[in-house]
Amino acid sequence: MPDEPAPPPAxxxxxxxxxxxxxxxxxVEVLSAVFQVxxxxxxxxxxxxxxxxxxxxxxxxxxxxxxxxxxxxTEETLAQSAKRHIADDLDVAGLAHIEQLSVxxxxxxxxxTRTIASTYLGLLPxxxxxxxxxxxxxxxxxxxxxxxxxxxxxxxxxVDAARHRLAxxxxxxxxxxxxxxxQFAMSELSEIYCAALGYTVDTTNLLRVLSRRAxxxxxxxxxxxxxxxxxxxALYRFAESELRVTDEFATxxxxx
Amino acid sequence: MPDEPAPPPAxxxxxxxxxxxxxxxxxVEVLSAVFQVxxxxxxxxxxxxxxxxxxxxxxxxxxxxxxxxxxxxTEETLAQSAKRHIADDLDVAGLAHIEQLSVxxxxxxxxxTRTIASTYLGLLPxxxxxxxxxxxxxxxxxxxxxxxxxxxxxxxxxVDAARHRLAxxxxxxxxxxxxxxxQFAMSELSEIYCAALGYTVDTTNLLRVLSRRAxxxxxxxxxxxxxxxxxxxALYRFAESELRVTDEFATxxxxx
Numbered sequence: 001m002p003d004e005p006a007p008p009p010a011x012x013x014x015x016x017x018x019x020x021x022x023x024x025x026x027x028v029e030v031l032s033a034v035f036q037v038x039x040x041x042x043x044x045x046x047x048x049x050x051x052x053x054x055x056x057x058x059x060x061x062x063x064x065x066x067x068x069x070x071x072x073x074t075e076e077t078l079a080q081s082a083k084r085h086i087a088d089d090l091d092v093a094g095l096a097h098i099e100q101l102s103v104x105x106x107x108x109x110x111x112x113t114r115t116i117a118s119t120y121l122g123l124l125p126x127x128x129x130x131x132x133x134x135x136x137x138x139x140x141x142x143x144x145x146x147x148x149x150x151x152x153x154x155x156x157x158x159v160d161a162a163r164h165r166l167a168x169x170x171x172x173x174x175x176x177x178x179x180x181x182x183q184f185a186m187s188e189l190s191e192i193y194c195a196a197l198g199y200t201v202d203t204t205n206l207l208r209v210l211s212r213r214a215x216x217x218x219x220x221x222x223x224x225x226x227x228x229x230x231x232x233x234a235l236y237r238f239a240e241s242e243l244r245v246t247d248e249f250a251t252x253x254x255x256x
Numbered sequence: 257m258p259d260e261p262a263p264p265p266a267x268x269x270x271x272x273x274x275x276x277x278x279x280x281x282x283x284v285e286v287l288s289a290v291f292q293v294x295x296x297x298x299x300x301x302x303x304x305x306x307x308x309x310x311x312x313x314x315x316x317x318x319x320x321x322x323x324x325x326x327x328x329x330t331e332e333t334l335a336q337s338a339k340r341h342i343a344d345d346l347d348v349a350g351l352a353h354i355e356q357l358s359v360x361x362x363x364x365x366x367x368x369t370r371t372i373a374s375t376y377l378g379l380l381p382x383x384x385x386x387x388x389x390x391x392x393x394x395x396x397x398x399x400x401x402x403x404x405x406x407x408x409x410x411x412x413x414x415v416d417a418a419r420h421r422l423a424x425x426x427x428x429x430x431x432x433x434x435x436x437x438x439q440f441a442m443s444e445l446s447e448i449y450c451a452a453l454g455y456t457v458d459t460t461n462l463l464r465v466l467s468r469r470a471x472x473x474x475x476x477x478x479x480x481x482x483x484x485x486x487x488x489x490a491l492y493r494f495a496e497s498e499l500r501v502t503d504e505f506a507t508x509x510x511x512x
Contacts, residue, residue: 024330026282028372074280074370078361100358103374105334114330116284116374118359172428172501245428 027115030081031069031155033101033162034090034122036130037179037195040140046126046191048198049138050159052151053089057135065139066152067159069117082120089136094128097121097178097243101161109154117154121162123178126192142198167197174215174246177238183219185233207236213246214239283371286337287325287411289357289418290346290378292386293435293451296396302382302447304454305394306415308407309345313391321395322408323415325373338376345392350384353377353434353499357417365410373410377418379434382448398454423453430471430502433494439475441489463492469502470495 033050040047052065068089072081079100083092101119109115124130130138139149141163144156151159169175170193179192189210190203210216217239222232289306296303308321324345328337335356339348357375365371380386386394395405397419400412407415425431426449435448445466446459466472473495478488 026284028282028284072361072372075363077363078359078372102356103334103359105328105374107331107333116328116334118361118372118374168501245424 025113027110027113028072028078029069029115029117030072030078030085030120031067031104031117031158032082032086032098032120032122033067033159034086034095034124035141035162035166035179035196036124036128036138037126037192038138046195047140047142048163048195049140050144050162051086051089051132052137052139052149054135055152057133059135061148062150063135064150064152065155067119067155068136072118078118079120082118082122086122089132090124090130094124094130095122096125096128096241097123097175099243101158101165104154104158106154117158119158119161121165123166123175125181126179127181163196169243170196172245173243174238174240175243177241178243180238183221183235183237185223186216186236187233189216189236215246281369283366283369284328284334285325285371285373286328286334286341286376287323287360287373287414288338288342288354288376288378289323289415290342290351290380291397291418291422291435291452292380292384292394293382293448294394302451303396303398304419304451305396306400306418307342307345307388308393308395308405310391311408313389315391317404318406319391320406320408321411323375323411324392328374334374335376338374338378342378345388346380346386350380350386351378352381352384352497353379353431355499357414357421360410360414362410373414375414375417377421379422379431381437382435383437419452425499426452428501429499430494430496431499433497434499436494439477439491439493441479442472442492443489445472445492471502 036049036051037046038049039045040049051068053068054063055066069082069085072078073084076084079098082098083095086092086095099121101121104117104119107114109117132138141159144151144159146156166175176189176192176196179196180189186203186207190201190206193201193206207216215238216236219235219237221235223235225232292305293302294305295301296305307324309324310319311322325338325341328334329340332340335354338354339351342348342351355377357377360373360375363370365373388394397415400407400415402412422431432445432448432452435452436445442459442463446457446462449457449462463472471494472492475491475493477491479491481488
C-alpha cells in the first residue's frame with residue numbers, strides 16, 4: 001500500500017501563493033441584499049423591497065444607507081457572518097433562503113484599505129413579520145434614488161445584481177417559495193412574481209406552468225374571505241422549501 | 257434642487273464595518289477549476305479533465321497538486337487575478353467561458369494565516385490546443401485519488417463544486433458551447449455532455465431539445481471523413497457563444 005504523502009507543514013504555503021505585495025492590508029466584508037415583497041404606496045401594491053440601514057442607527061433623511069453586513073469573524077464562515085450581521089436587524093429564522101452572490105472586488109470600491117465584499121441574497125416570505133431597529137428600513141427597489149437616498153459605495157450595484165439573480169432564478173427554479181406565504185391564492189403568487197420581475201405575469205399561465213412542473217400543489221382548501229360576493233379562491237402551496245431547478249432537459253436527467 | 261450629501265471621507269468607514277478583530281491578518285486567494293473534455297484511456301474515451309499543477313513545477317509523483325491560482329494583486333479585480341494565474345499555465349485566449357463559483361471560507365481551511373478562497377470555473381473547447389509547463393497536467397476528474405494524487409487543502413471540494421455547477425448549467429443554459437469545438441457532429445456533442453455529466457445522453461433526444469430551443473443550429477455542411485462506409489455526419493454549431501438561460505418559462509418572459 002503506498003504511503004500517504006505528509007501534508008505540508010502549517011504555514012508553509014506553496015510558492016505560487018506568496019502574496020503579490022506581502023503585508024498589503026486587506027479587508028473582507030460580507031454584505032447581504034435581503035428582499036421581501038411588501039405592500040407599499042397609497043393602493044397597497046405588492047412591491048419588492050430591500051433592507052437598508054444607516055451605519056449608526058441615524059434616522060436623518062440625508063444619512064447614507066448600507067446593506068446589512070460587516071467584517072467576517074475569526075471563527076466563522078462567510079455565510080455564518082452574513083447571518084450574524086442580518087440578525088442585528090431581523091430574526092434570521094424568518095429567512096426562507098440565502099445564497100451567495102458574486103464577489104465585488106474593484107480595487108478602490110471602498111476608499112482606504114482594500115476591501116473585498118462577498119455578497120449574499122436573502123429572501124423573506126411576504127407574510128413574515130419584521131420589526132426593525134432604528135435606522136433600518138424596507139425600501140422599494142424601484143424607488144432607490146441616489147439623491148434622496150444615497151447608498152454607500154457600490155451597494156446599489158449589489159442590489160441590482162441581487163435583483164437580476166432573483167429574476168433569473170424565478171424563471172428556472174422554485175425560488176418563489178422563499179417570497180410567498182405558506183399558503184396563497186394564485187392571484188397573490190402572481191402579484192409576488194410581478195413585484196420581483198417588474199412586469200405583469202398572467203395568473204392562469206403561471207398556474208398552468210407551475211402545476212405541470214409540480215412546483216405548486218393545491219391544498220384542497222379555499223380562502224375564507226370576509227369580502228362578500230365572488231367565489232372564494234382555491235389555495236396552493238409550494239411542494240418544496242429547498243431550491244431546485246424545475247426545468248431540466250428530460251434528456252439530461254440522470255438514469256434512474 | 258436638494259444638495260447631494262457629501263460622500264464619507266476616505267477611510268471613514270461606517271461603524272458597522274469596523275473589523276471584528278482589528279488587525280487580524282487575512283489573505284484572499286483566487287483558485288480556478290479549469291475543465292476540458294479530452295480523450296483519455298486506452299480507447300480514447302472523451303473524459304472531463306481538470307487542470308492541476310504542482311506549486312514548484314515538480315514532476316515527482318507524490319507531489320501535492322493545486323488548482324491554478326494565488327493572491328490577488330493590488331490593482332486587479334478577482335476575475336483579472338484568476339485569468340492572470342491561469343495564464344501561467346495556459347493561453348487564456350482559449351478560455352471560452354469563466355464564471356465565479358462560491359467562496360470557500362472555513363476558518364482553518366489553510367493552516368496559518370486565515371485564507372479565504374474566491375473560486376472560478378473556466379471552460380476550454382475540446383479542440384483547444386494546450387501546451388502545459390512542467391508540473392501542470394490535465395487529470396481526469398473521475399480519476400482523482402487522494403492517495404495517488406493528493407490535492408492541497410480543500411481543492412478537491414472546489415473541483416466537486418465546479419463539476420456540480422457545470423452539470424446544473426448544462427441542464428438549463430447553453431454552457432456546452434464552451435466545451436464543444438466550433439463545429440461538431442451531434443454524436444460528438446453527445447459525448448461531451450456524457451463526459452461532463454457522468455452518464456450517457458441520447459443523441460437523438462439531445463438534438464431534438466437543443467434544436468427546439470435554438471441552442472444549436474445546422475451549419476448545412478457535413479463532415480468530410482477519411483473513414484469508408486456510412487453517411488458523413490451533418491455538422492452543427494452553437495447559435496451563441498455567450499451564456500444564456502435556454503429555458504425560461506414562457507409566462508415569465510418580459511413583455512416585448
